[in-house]
Amino acid sequence: MMLVAVRLSMLLLLAAAASASAQDKGTLDDRTLPPLAQPESPSTPAKELFARKTKPDPIAARSIGFYSRGCLAGAVALPINGPTWQVMRLSRNRNWGHPHLIEFLERLAEKAKRVGWPGLLVGDMSQPRGGPMLSGHASHQIGLDADIWLTPMPNHELSREEREFMSATEVVRDDRLDVDSRVWTHQHTELIRAAAQDAAVERIFVNAAIKKALCRDAGASDRGWLAKVRPWWGHDYHFHVRIYCPPDSSLCEPQPPPEPGEGCGHELDYWFTEGVLHPAPPTEPGKPKPSLTLANLPAACRQVLMAP
Numbered sequence: 001m002m003l004v005a006v007r008l009s010m011l012l013l014l015a016a017a018a019s020a021s022a023q024d025k026g027t028l029d030d031r032t033l034p035p036l037a038q039p040e041s042p043s044t045p046a047k048e049l050f051a052r053k054t055k056p057d058p059i060a061a062r063s064i065g066f067y068s069r070g071c072l073a074g075a076v077a078l079p080i081n082g083p084t085w086q087v088m089r090l091s092r093n094r095n096w097g098h099p100h101l102i103e104f105l106e107r108l109a110e111k112a113k114r115v116g117w118p119g120l121l122v123g124d125m126s127q128p129r130g131g132p133m134l135s136g137h138a139s140h141q142i143g144l145d146a147d148i149w150l151t152p153m154p155n156h157e158l159s160r161e162e163r164e165f166m167s168a169t170e171v172v173r174d175d176r177l178d179v180d181s182r183v184w185t186h187q188h189t190e191l192i193r194a195a196a197q198d199a200a201v202e203r204i205f206v207n208a209a210i211k212k213a214l215c216r217d218a219g220a221s222d223r224g225w226l227a228k229v230r231p232w233w234g235h236d237y238h239f240h241v242r243i244y245c246p247p248d249s250s251l252c253e254p255q256p257p258p259e260p261g262e263g264c265g266h267e268l269d270y271w272f273t274e275g276v277l278h279p280a281p282p283t284e285p286g287k288p289k290p291s292l293t294l295a296n297l298p299a300a301c302r303q304v305l306m307a308p
């Protein structure tokens with residue numbers, strides 16, 4: 001019963017996931033958005049409002065609402081260059097997060113080196129004030145989600161052009177049934193293991209083929225971390241890390257814990273059925289899902305948005 005409900009909610013999210021699976025290129029052009037004709041209108045999509053905020057609300061950090069319905073006060077930027085990380089797609093201005101997320105990424109970047117991964121290429125985190133985005137994700141709204149590329153960091157400081165236009169490594173095989181052994185390495189497993197074993201991490205989303213590979217490569221002992229790694233559509237060239245609600249954020253809504261168990265073996269069968277691997281195209285064009293408005297978000301997000 002629960003499984004059916006989970007699958008249904010996954011199907012509802014399929015459209016959102018599909019758009020996130022494309023490897024969007026960045027741009028070197030000025031991305032300033034034109035002003036909205038009627039920003040005060042109650043029907044204005046919240047993503048249009050939050051996308052126009054280029055700076056954080058400079059108050060104490062707070063994650064407000066749920067991962068896919070909320071906003072972020074007091075965001076901090078992950079520096080675009082660290083000792084063992086680099087931020088990609090700078091034109092998106094999505095390297096913002098709750099300080100806990102920044103601390104987690106710095107910890108993981110350091111641990112990565114120790115497990116033989118040269119460094120992190122960090123993709124989307126959140127916008128300066130969080131909130132819904134114009135492209136790419138249903139979640140990432142409260143500064144507690146980060147996408148990390150499955151491409152090892154090159155050994156030079158990337159140019160602006162490389163950060164905007166370089167493609168991430170597709171690690172799933174063409175038939176979608178397993179990882180591509182030409183690009184998948186044991187270090188991929190060790191990096192995801194290191195992330196999952198961090199006490200701040202609530203769960204990690206990867207493509208089902210990647211989960212299958214992790215189940216196989218994890219070894220006989222020390223498999224508890226696999227429970228946090230869950231299959232999701234897309235996520236075949238990056239993995240998505242979600243951290244817990246921070247204690248300073250009383251309005252942050254936690255996610256129900258994942259189902260118990262490693263989620264290996266037959267639990268993955270559903271993801272490799274024909275209908276999931278090759279979904280039939282809709283017979284008639286579906287109505288696009290209505291966008292969240294400011295009224296759909298927690299009331300505190302209005303103050304975050306309106307702050308100078």
Ligand SMILES: [Zn+2]
Pocket residue numbers: 137140145146147239240241
């Ligand atoms: Zn993500």
